[in-house]
Amino acid sequence: MKLTELDLSKLEMRLLLITLETQRDVEENIDKNDRVFGHLYDEIMIKDLNLLINKFETFYKENY
Numbered sequence: 001m002k003l004t005e006l007d008l009s010k011l012e013m014r015l016l017l018i019t020l021e022t023q024r025d026v027e028e029n030i031d032k033n034d035r036v037f038g039h040l041y042d043e044i045m046i047k048d049l050n051l052l053i054n055k056f057e058t059f060y061k062e063n064y
Contacts, residue, residue: 010064017056024049 008016027046032038 013056013060013064017053017060020049020053020056024053 024046027042027049030037
């Protein structure tokens with residue numbers, strides 16, 4: 001299924017963007033040196049998340 005074929009309402013798309021941005025913010029703020037959560041920090045994941053957010057933001061701007 002292509003992104004343009006997704007049938008998401010405007011509200012669903014906004015909620016998705018907020019969720020992705022919150023997840024990214026949480027991951028960016030994890031202390032890499034924290035002995036409990038430090039192993040969760042992954043710069044590649046954050047880059048992938050930013051790319052996904054950018055794609056959805058572009059789709060949202062073009063379609064809503």
